[in-house]
Amino acid sequence: MAIGASRGQSMRRFASRKSTTAFLLCLPLILLVGCFVVYPAFYAIYLSMLNKKMTAFVGLGNFAFLLKRHTFQLVIFQSCLFAITAVVLKAFFGFILAHLMHNIPGTTQKIWRGLLLVPWVIPLALSTLTWWWMFDPSYSAFNWVLNQFGLDNVPWLGVGWIARLCTITVNVWFGTPFFMIMYLAALKSVPEQLYEAASIDGANARQKLFFVTLPMMRNIISITVLFSLIVTFADFDIVRILTSGGPQDQTHVFATYAFQIGIQSGDIPLGAADSLFMFPILAFAAFFVLRGVTQRTKEIAA
Amino acid sequence: MSATTAEGRKFRKTSLHSQRLWALWGSYAALAVFVVIFLVPPFYTVITSLKSSAEISAQSGSPWMVNHPTLENFWYLITYPNFQTYYLNSAMITVVTVAVSMTISVMAAFSLSRMGFWGSQTLSTGVFLTYLVPPSLLFIPLFQIVGWMGLINNIWCLALLYPTLAVPFCTWIMIGYFSSIPKELDEAALIDGASYVQILLKIFIPVAMPGIIAATIFAFTVAWGAFLYPLAYLYTSNQMVLTVGIISDLIRGDVFQWGKIMAACLLASLPPIVIYAFLMDYYVAGLTAGATKG
Amino acid sequence: MAEVSCRKVVKEYDGGVQAVKGIDLEIADHEFVVLVGPSGCGKSTTLRMIAGLEEITGGEIWIGGDVVNDVPPRDRDIAMVFQNYALYPHMSVFDNMAFGLKLRKFPKDEIKRRVDEAARILDIGVLLDRKPRALSGGQRQRVAMGRAIVRNPKVFLFDEPLSNLDAKLRVQMRTEIKKVHQTVKTTTVYVTHDQIEAMTLADRVVVMNHGIIEQVGTPAEVYHHPTSRFVAGFIGSPAMNFLPCHIDEAGGGGLMVRVNDAIKIKIPAERTARYTPFKGKEMVFGIRPEHLTQRKEEGRPGFEPVDMLVDVVEPMGMETMVHFFVDGAPVCARLDPATIAEPEKMLGLTADMNQMHIMEKETGKVV
Numbered sequence: 001m002a003i004g005a006s007r008g009q010s011m012r013r014f015a016s017r018k019s020t021t022a023f024l025l026c027l028p029l030i031l032l033v034g035c036f037v038v039y040p041a042f043y044a045i046y047l048s049m050l051n052k053k054m055t056a057f058v059g060l061g062n063f064a065f066l067l068k069r070h071t072f073q074l075v076i077f078q079s080c081l082f083a084i085t086a087v088v089l090k091a092f093f094g095f096i097l098a099h100l101m102h103n104i105p106g107t108t109q110k111i112w113r114g115l116l117l118v119p120w121v122i123p124l125a126l127s128t129l130t131w132w133w134m135f136d137p138s139y140s141a142f143n144w145v146l147n148q149f150g151l152d153n154v155p156w157l158g159v160g161w162i163a164r165l166c167t168i169t170v171n172v173w174f175g176t177p178f179f180m181i182m183y184l185a186a187l188k189s190v191p192e193q194l195y196e197a198a199s200i201d202g203a204n205a206r207q208k209l210f211f212v213t214l215p216m217m218r219n220i221i222s223i224t225v226l227f228s229l230i231v232t233f234a235d236f237d238i239v240r241i242l243t244s245g246g247p248q249d250q251t252h253v254f255a256t257y258a259f260q261i262g263i264q265s266g267d268i269p270l271g272a273a274d275s276l277f278m279f280p281i282l283a284f285a286a287f288f289v290l291r292g293v294t295q296r297t298k299e300i301a302a
Numbered sequence: 303m304s305a306t307t308a309e310g311r312k313f314r315k316t317s318l319h320s321q322r323l324w325a326l327w328g329s330y331a332a333l334a335v336f337v338v339i340f341l342v343p344p345f346y347t348v349i350t351s352l353k354s355s356a357e358i359s360a361q362s363g364s365p366w367m368v369n370h371p372t373l374e375n376f377w378y379l380i381t382y383p384n385f386q387t388y389y390l391n392s393a394m395i396t397v398v399t400v401a402v403s404m405t406i407s408v409m410a411a412f413s414l415s416r417m418g419f420w421g422s423q424t425l426s427t428g429v430f431l432t433y434l435v436p437p438s439l440l441f442i443p444l445f446q447i448v449g450w451m452g453l454i455n456n457i458w459c460l461a462l463l464y465p466t467l468a469v470p471f472c473t474w475i476m477i478g479y480f481s482s483i484p485k486e487l488d489e490a491a492l493i494d495g496a497s498y499v500q501i502l503l504k505i506f507i508p509v510a511m512p513g514i515i516a517a518t519i520f521a522f523t524v525a526w527g528a529f530l531y532p533l534a535y536l537y538t539s540n541q542m543v544l545t546v547g548i549i550s551d552l553i554r555g556d557v558f559q560w561g562k563i564m565a566a567c568l569l570a571s572l573p574p575i576v577i578y579a580f581l582m583d584y585y586v587a588g589l590t591a592g593a594t595k596g
Numbered sequence: 597m598a599e600v601s602c603r604k605v606v607k608e609y610d611g612g613v614q615a616v617k618g619i620d621l622e623i624a625d626h627e628f629v630v631l632v633g634p635s636g637c638g639k640s641t642t643l644r645m646i647a648g649l650e651e652i653t654g655g656e657i658w659i660g661g662d663v664v665n666d667v668p669p670r671d672r673d674i675a676m677v678f679q680n681y682a683l684y685p686h687m688s689v690f691d692n693m694a695f696g697l698k699l700r701k702f703p704k705d706e707i708k709r710r711v712d713e714a715a716r717i718l719d720i721g722v723l724l725d726r727k728p729r730a731l732s733g734g735q736r737q738r739v740a741m742g743r744a745i746v747r748n749p750k751v752f753l754f755d756e757p758l759s760n761l762d763a764k765l766r767v768q769m770r771t772e773i774k775k776v777h778q779t780v781k782t783t784t785v786y787v788t789h790d791q792i793e794a795m796t797l798a799d800r801v802v803v804m805n806h807g808i809i810e811q812v813g814t815p816a817e818v819y820h821h822p823t824s825r826f827v828a829g830f831i832g833s834p835a836m837n838f839l840p841c842h843i844d845e846a847g848g849g850g851l852m853v854r855v856n857d858a859i860k861i862k863i864p865a866e867r868t869a870r871y872t873p874f875k876g877k878e879m880v881f882g883i884r885p886e887h888l889t890q891r892k893e894e895g896r897p898g899f900e901p902v903d904m905l906v907d908v909v910e911p912m913g914m915e916t917m918v919h920f921f922v923d924g925a926p927v928c929a930r931l932d933p934a935t936i937a938e939p940e941k942m943l944g945l946t947a948d949m950n951q952m953h954i955m956e957k958e959t960g961k962v963v
Contacts, residue, residue: 018417018498019417019418019419019420020419021413021417021498022413022417022418022419022422023413023419025409025410025412025413025417026409026410026413026414026419026422026425028405028406028409028410029406029407029409029410029425029429029469029473030425032406032465032466032469033428033429033432033466033469033470036440036444036447036462036463036466037432037435037440037466039447040440040443040444040447041435041439041440041443043443043446043447044439044440044442044443047442047443047446093336096332097333097336100329100332100333100336101329101333103325103326103328103329104326104329104330104333105326110582110583112333112337113582113586114578114579114582115337115340115341116333116336116337116340117578117582118340118341118344118575119340119343119344121571121574121575121578122344122567122571122574122575123523123526123527123529123545123570123571123574124527124529125527125529125545125546125549126527126544126545126548126567126570126571127343127344127347127567127571129548129549129563129564129567130343130344130346130347130350130564130567131343133346133350133558133560133563133564134342134343134346136558136560139358139361139365139560141346141365141366144364144365144366145366173339173340173343176340177340181586181589181590182589182590185586185590227434230434230436231436233436234436234437234438234439235438236437236438236529236530237529237530240529240530240533241529241549254438255436255438255530258438258441258442259438259441259530259533259534262442262445263441263442263445263534268442268445268446271442272442272443275438275439275440275441275442276439278436278438278439279439282434282435282436282439285434286431286434289434290427290430290431293430484680484682486678486679486680486682487682487684489647489649489669489676489678489682490676490678490682490684490743491684491695492648492649492668492669492670493647493648493649493669493670493672493674493675493676493696494670494695494696494699494743494747495670495696495699495700496670496695496699500699504695505684508686509684509685509686511686
């Protein structure tokens with residue numbers, strides 16, 4: 001009995017040593033995420049409820065203040081417009097590109113893929129500088145082209161709506177390759193036999209697309225779209241470099257507006273409150289991404 | 303899509319071969335259009351970088367052409383101490399970030415995919431959710447935290463913060479790759495006399511090399527291209543990295559030195575372009591596996 | 597070299613599922629023991645407990661005179677060959693075989709000597725510089741065995757090592773494994789679901805089912821004298837035929853197996869005493885397909901006639917399988933290809949009643 005008991009203990013010790021090692025290997029990750037993601041997230045909530053000098057607690061005052069402000073209403077509008085339009089366009093062009101790529105033989109595919117991925121490879125902050133230069137009010141290379149066709153100069157970044165379209169254009173240019181890669185991978189994962197079976201069942205190209213390709217890709221499409229929605233919604237680089245929010249704060253998104261009021265104007269609590277407005281939408285998208293990924297994992301396991 | 307369908311009906315009598323040939327050439331043509339559109343900005347970057355300031359401001363002829371190509375912008379930058387500092391800073395921070403991120407995520411991924419402990423499942427999910435946290439959500443509280451640590455306007459604050467952006471996805475990729483290694487391989491190694499650390503170093507890391515490469519490229523991309531954190535936390539040129547240094551240094555008030563800016567963009571984009579040119583396959587495989595297998 | 601023994605070994609998984617329900621097994625030094633059974637019978641779990649890859653919930657496992665319950669795999673001095681070979685893909689064949697020795701800090705020349713020796717035994721000397729992916733299935737299997745041999749362990753463990761090979765190679769490797777064992781004589785525990793592998797390789801066969809040992813014995817013992825209906829049905833291919841029956845009086849003091857009104861077969865006189873206690877009870881009659889033959893050996897003691905309706909005829913070349921239906925139960929006979937059998941017609945056969953078994957219907961025990 002005594003021997004049995006001590007053996008049981010040592011076995012437990014053996015098992016617990018393994019899980020201690022396992023925990024220790026994860027510890028740096030836990031510390032990193034804990035200190036610089038989880039803690040700041042809670043701290044942001046606390047910060048957002050202080051006054052500008054961070055001396056008094058104002059509850060939800062900052063949130064109420066922001067919501068009443070016209071500029072902030074524009075920020076909400078522009079953020080949603082920017083994210084939704086850009087994601088839809090990226091998904092659309094990405095889908096077309098993936099299909100085109102899927103049509104051509106594998107040997108040349110790599111070269112085409114390499115060329116199409118260029119926008120995505122250049123750091124966004126740098127490529128946006130080029131776009132800014134191409135949209136330059138006096139030297140715009142686009143305007144030169146328009147002039148050649150006898151058209152007038154366009155004030156690219158000078159007028160609200162046009163500037164909005166410009167930010168979206170840059171984002172679509174940058175993000176489409178990502179969608180293309182994801183969709184191409186999804187397309188390749190559809191077994192050829194399914195198409196053959198569909199052909200024998202008499203499906204035409206469009207029916208194959210709707211009854212074979214899309215259902216098989218559904219999960220990846222939704223994961224990619226939601227993921228991109230998060231990234232696009234929280235985008236900072238493009239708007240900051242291209243317009244800095246202008247003209248007249250008409251192109252500000254949450255991130256750039258938070259930067260302006262929080263860092264540049266020094267109202268940290270208000271900036272924190274502004275950033276936190278992103279949270280519900282991000283959490284919503286993140287929930288569905290996670291669900292999609294879990295589902296996908298199960299599908300692949302099965 | 304519907305166009306090809308219509309064609310398919312019309313050509314029903316013709317051979318499958320000619321139908322496929324049409325689809326093939328159509329695809330090539332459409333892809334070529336996309337490639338041209340996609341490559342306009344990089345092309346324009348190159349063109350501008352080869353122009354002297356005089357040629358740019360003269361506005362004579364097409365801006366899409368170079369009349370008197372010169373390397374003076376590149377020469378200026380290479381010999382410009384500030385630019386050298388930015389480049390070195392970027393390189394240094396990137397190397398540190400990649401090393402730290404890979405160490406943390408490989409260890410964690412091995413533990414999460416193979417060893418497991420109480421709560422490890424939750425942690426895996428947490429890691430994935432962390433990946434979905436964008437930098438713009440937390441940069442304001444982090445500004446305070448970096449301030450407490452006395453690291454405002456100190457480049458090393460980036461070495462602390464960049465890993466938070468790289469580690470979650472790197473861990474996620476590595477979990478995927480490690481999970482695809484057959485369980486028997488570690489059992490064989492256990493019987494052969496290896497400890498868990500030896501299994502990680504001698505079996506898992508070499509076998510999962512494609513995943514390691516993919517994760518490394520991701521960490522590199524994040525560290526090299528990040529913009530918000532350095533913009534928010536650094537303000538003197540000796541501490542700056544390329545992404546913010548170019549803007550703050552080469553744009554003085556209303557004076558835009560576009561030739562130099564474009565040359566700087568080109569030089570700064572070179573490392574990622576070179577890396578992707580050689581290792582694109584690994585990265586694409588890792589990325590798609592991360593999102594679809596994970 | 598060592599003996600292995602399992603004493604009341606239990607494996608219980610989280611949630612209370614018992615994969616192994618207290619087995620006792622003594623394996624002698626140099627012995628080749630095969631654990632065989634259907635999937636989920638606990639044979640692999642038992643092997644993995646011996647290897648130290650699964651914790652032992654209850655009982656003790658001894659290797660070479662020591663209790664190894666708490667000994668990690670690397671200190672048990674065992675070697676294992678896995679179903680998917682588990683070769684390290686990034687190492688050459690030489691390094692794969694040398695890995696265990698390197699970890700144990702063997703001197704370089706000793707490692708080389710041992711690897712070369714193992715390569716010679718397995719005839720893989722020319723492959724030493726190759727990577728596993730450049731090898732065929734059979735070659736990988738050899739390397740996996742080489743990795744086990746170089747360590748010169750107390751015990752070899754094989755976990756379904758031939759399942760991933762095609763049928764022809766499987767037969768070839770089977771011989772190979774037997775030859776290696778004859779050379780190195782290491783105590784071997786071998787797990788398979790293939791009863792032919794078990795029969796051909798084993799000194800002793802351990803038949804497992806539902807986490808318990810059904811029978812332990814030499815191949816001949818488990819074939820000729822199964823102790824339960826499970827073993828009787830599992831060993832032998834095609835499987836033994838089972839028909840529900842009664843033991844009835846057959847006049848003259850003899851007994852007979854009565855399957856139905858049409859099929860009544862006399863039991864040989866020397867077994868009369870054995871079955872008398874079961875007279876009138878519901879029993880199961882078991883006879884192997886090879887013991888149903890054409891009606892020409894009739895007259896020898898114990899060879900009794902039986903007529904059945906043919907269902908399907910399967911000519912196999914060297915023999916012909918004829919399938920019958922008796923009261924809804926399938927019956928198979930392994931006949932000479934010259935036999936003329938037609939579906940839907942009666943065929944007269946001879947049952948070798950010296951080789952039949954009678955089991956209790958409820959317990960499945962052979963009586």
